[in-house]
Amino acid sequence: KNEVEQSPQNLTAQEGEFITINCSYSVGISALHWLQQHPGGGIVSLFMLSSGKKKHGRLIATINIQEKHSSLHITASHPRDSAVYICAVDGSAGGTSYGKLTFGQGTILTVHP
């Protein structure tokens, strides 16, 4: 079993739909990252969070530390949101993180006009 599991692996939506991508992890963490990767492009950091909820524009990220679960929501989705969304956890050892990320396999999102 992978340390970081994302679901779904593929997601297709119509423009305007509300989208949720889930991430579950099995190790202790100091932070969780949501990243976006466009085809042929590099990776862009969307959120880094260790508790609660963060919002940036139409994107919302939440994390439940007790349940070891995080969600990324996209409101009013748009075709330009089409990309791979990757969850990554920053592991902790005795409360000290070394910045080493363990990545999920990614969720391929396609938003149709």
Add this chain to the structure above:
Amino acid sequence: EAGVAQSPRYKIIEKRQSVAFWCNPISGHATLYWYQQILGQGPKLLIQFQNNGVVDDSQLPKDRFSAERLKGVDSTLKIQPAKLEDSAVYLCASSLIGLAGEQFFGPGTRLTVL
């Protein structure tokens, strides 16, 4: 502020050949990471530097892969000799601090081994 720079962007080689990738992190970032991303998978950490010292290279195939970060700034990753299964995107990232800091990624180098 300039981002993380990588070169080349694309490289095609034959198996058993050698290849080297270069990364220039964001100025002032002490921590530098090299990741390997195979098609359809998430990135996998190969090596992490803190300044010019290695913090973690547990997943680096040391029989063929090597990396250095001279003077704690630029870094090079080398594969010698390359195998077919090394075909992947090699990503470089940097962060201001290694401790739970945001990482900034370069555009990656897409390697194809024939």
